[in-house]
Amino acid sequence: MSQTYRLAEKGRLDRSQKLTFTYDGQSYTGYRGDTLASALLANGVKLVGRSFKYHRPRGIMSAGSEEPNALVQLEEGARTEPNTRATVVDLYDGLTAASQNCWPSVKFDLQSVNQKIAKFFPAGFYYKTFMFPASWWTPVYEKIIRRAAGLGKSPMERDPDSYAQKFAFCDVLVVGGGPAGIAAALAAGRTGARVILADEQSEMGGALLSDDALIDGQPALDWVAKSLAELDRLEDVTVLPRTTVSGYYDYNYLTALERVTDHLGPQADDRIPRQRFWKIRAKKVVLAQGAIERPLVFADNDRPGIMLAAALRTYINRYGVMPGRQVVVFTNNDSAYKTAIDAHTAGASVDIVDLRENPTGPLVKQAEALMIRIHKGCAVVSTSGKHAVTGCEIAKLSADGKSLVSDTTYIGCDILANSNGWNPSVHLWSQARGKLTWDTEKNCFIPGHAGPWLPVAAGSGTGAYDLGDCLSQGFAQGAAAAKDAGFGSGEVPKTPATAPLVEGPDRMVWTIPGKKPLGHGKAKHFHDHQNDVVASDIHLAAREGYLSVEHLKRYTTTGMGTDQGKTSNVNALAIMAEIRNAAIPEVGTTTFRPPYTPITFGAVTGQNRNHLFIQERTSAMHPAHVENGAVFEDVGDWKRPWYFPKTSKSGATETMDEAVLRECRQVRETVGMLDASTLGKIDIQGKDAAEFLNWIYTNKWDNLKPGRARYGLMLNEHGMVFDDGVTTRLADDHFHMTTTTGGAARVLGWLENWSQTEWPQMEVYMTSVTEQWAVCTITGPNARALLADVTSMPLDPETFPFMAMQEGTVAGAPARVYRISFTGDLAYEINVPARYGLHVWRALQEAGKTHGLCLYGTETMHVLRAEKGFIIVGQDTDGTVTPMDLDMDWIVSKKKDDFLGRRSFYRTDTKREGRKQLVGLLTENPNFVLPEGAHVVEDVKPKPPMKTLGHVTSSYFSPNVGRSIALALVADGINRKGDTLSVPLMNGHVEKVTLTDTVFFDKEGVRSNG
């Protein structure tokens, strides 16, 4: 096929660049500058899809982002994209697209049977039909609905494209690059302000691209070109075509989607991001997004070939396509006459059907002078044609617009352009919490009271359709916005000369009567083309009591498609207003929500995917862990060695259980080494540091000697444990605190909070030093001998006792060595500045060869500490556990009058009996390892519910104890020690457990001496 409907000469196309594309398997050609829609129309393709609910044939209705019908599946494979509007897809060579929502083909669609049984598909059909039983929802109904109502298909492969984000700042953001927007950008840009001008179209100019207007006696597009050249010269002005401002958030934070390479297709340089998601913080925002034409709601107004009047004009003038030979223009206003005149000039046979009895504007006179047939006071009352419109019937309307007062006349046509007036694009205004006002003269919502961020509006988005008004508003608002942002004097550039727009009044008939009363017969009056909602659905909703606009929307699905009702919402509101005999603003508007048009997940994600999705934090020793074959565990966002499986000479690698058993045994037999760098560390200095710790911890700190360490529990004001760790006094006024890995940031925040807001008079400063220090923990009977090989520090227990700290060198590097233990065995935590971490780890590993050193990970650490009954905050506690619940009264000072959380100990609930308390559990079967989280009960019933007494918090097989061990929080557990309770499991097994002390290994605590 060879672009049969292409006009010679006309249009903003580069005809030297012929592009080949494929639609539904058929090859076509178009030109650079086409959209997929204009290229399809040029080739005579009108039927492009099937509708959502009834599977009716649908064509191209608009020439912009408001398109409800022409949704296509763009490209195939990994790059396929569903629900793409053919009207905004720039044509590129090799483009492949297919119609969607049809099977087996768009011309013969089996589900079009839906329209034959349409009377069974009224509004609320899904709610009423797929209701009971509720258990059928997921397995049965959802599948039926999804198959029947799906739009396009999601890609199933990884997206091969890259995406970017950009955080931008500007003084003035201008949304919309039509005459008002360009004028605003010029006025603001000339002041030196930072200006961003964004428009969703591939080129700036807005409505002027489809028009033949003059500015200062020259073609308006010359003024556009001249203005863009000036903006280009202004260093701080950024002009963004193909960029849709999609959301307007608090404090003038707006998001915009720039389609960087979409117009080049998959051949684009893959280093360039396909799309860029802008996050713009603007001082002032000028909204100049223009207006969207409203369709008329008449019988069978959805056949392919029926389109908006201004869209037809765009296809003729901007894309050089006259998509039919016989055109009917059906209108309630003067603006559609321009379409009729341009179609006539382009060689089509044109009939105008005007709802008005006596239209009088100059455009009407002009059409009459061209001898275009005008049917006044008439309406289109039916249309015909199977896969595209072939004709329509018109008739005279009664004065109230509710009935026909003449016989019908048939007019053959292959294009039916229609206009019901215009809706200013108020979406962003409304997103910014601005109010809308109904303009009774122009019959549309216009921006009213502005929201807190005080955007301003200019151009046809305010209901000003005169070009001179658009320009002067743009200049004025641009200059004012720049001044508000601190640039320029507010002086408004002079508006160039334009011809004034003179138009007669509109006639509003919100539902055009058909040949039969609404809802009778087969004819359908669509107001929402995308979601297949018809005028009679609104009547049904009203009859069933869904009168409020929010109910109407949800009940009928009006405006809930991907087009968000850009062409349908106001018609629906007006029809409901008529039914309720109310004014349109009384019915209200639905909430406009971002995004203005659909945006890809890729753009929202930007670079934050794969290895950049979340940071993977590693310690200074990480390269050694990788070399040593560690398997890593995610601890928060840290990658910590979980265990170090060994591979035998035969190539068999240990399982996790095997590796952990070996590591657990070897630590207690010889010596093990753990990377403990991730523990939180806080340097605390000041003369009140000890006093501060007295407030923060439950025990006393002023009596700790320099060089000595102490374990502490931190409570919140509810008296509940929220972190623990060992803190060392380095000097009288200097402490080194450690926290849990996960609690590092939380604890620092907690200390800063109290220091800054409640006790600013205390002389104490906190500084996080978590990653300053790399920490190698060595523990086990041989730990002292190993350390002696790499340090000259005195290690004898008298000079370097348990809970003490020494400074010196280890393996030649400066170190602080803390003799503290989380395993119960002799242990040293060797802290070195992180730059030495890898060296010291490797040196210890080397020296350890003669001491039976084994590397161990977090799993073995967990088993070893559980053998000793040491808690892990967040695992054995859950925010409801006091020190007394942990049987740790010994750490609560009786001498201090107050510390954080203390008062809550005396609350009724905290001191009551029967609270859950931490105990040990021994299973009847010593080899059975309880699942963590399992419930502990007294009376086992055949099935839940059973009264639960608590749950298992930690559970392991301990090779050193020679059996399984567990910790649990059990009601009144401390008093119940020795009792036997039960743990019933999901699989029906019931394990008997005996409550014990929490210390399973080395109950006398002698091993920490080595």
Add this chain to the structure above:
Amino acid sequence: MAKASSLYPGITIDTPLSGRNPIQADGLVVTELPFLGKITLRGDAADPAFAAAVKSVLGTDLPTQPMTSQRVGNTRVFWKAFDEWLIWTPEDAEQKLGADLNAALTGLRKSVVDVSDYYTILRIDGPRSRDLLAKGCVIDLHPRAFHPGQATGTGFHHATIFITQTDSDVFDIMVRWSFADYLWNYFADGAREWAA
């Protein structure tokens, strides 16, 4: 960059970005400034004794205006908060400076902490530096909004960073050791679109 320690013979020292080649693209070079000394200083700037003692060691007044800094030779002093400063020193100068500060400030309300290895510094140099930073930085780096010598803490996606402008197109970004790999990879990925 891993290298031999100049203070402790026979020891190899590392940074979180040891072994990385610079990120290079059209108008852009990203490198690591390894092993700079970094000290967190806290105290009461309104106390004349504190201000004088610090000046006697640093040779300059502490910056007291938010987001400003001072430079003395190769040492840079940044306002971090009203009672907190960050000092960058040349490699291996931090121990002496820390000791001198502690000595001069004896008896005063203060805290001096060596955080040289907590962080590393990435330098972004070139006319594209602002474009690269705009991929994740939530502060305005336009020449009218941010200029050489200014510095502040802020965020870059998941990373908390401290950023200062060093020269017209040069930004130095301090980031925690464990986030350096993430930030470096983010910059490398972000620079692809300008790859030479």
Add this chain to the structure above:
Amino acid sequence: MFLVKCPWCGWRDQTEFSYGGEAHIARPLEPGQISDAEWGDYIYTRRNTKGVHAERWSHTQGCGRWFNALRHTVTDVMWDSYKMGEDAPTPPKDWDGMTCCDDHKKLAEGAKK
């Protein structure tokens, strides 16, 4: 994504800050002398203001300092922030949460000219 005014660093992106709940809740000086109900009030009871709300913020990623601020809970507009220990500023009685103190200063300056 609103802006928060740090008393030192100025208006900055909300993502740099942490929220700290209602401001001006002092810890009882002698917890041992008060009833469970009074202690419970201190821990749990908070206003749920519609309108002007005094609240705590910390410039976590910036200077790391806590401060107080007045925010209008209907519009999320922050009137102004103030340092710990300072008295809260007083927005106009009829403040509708549509403008911040800096807007008002600008308007006042404009009126003088």
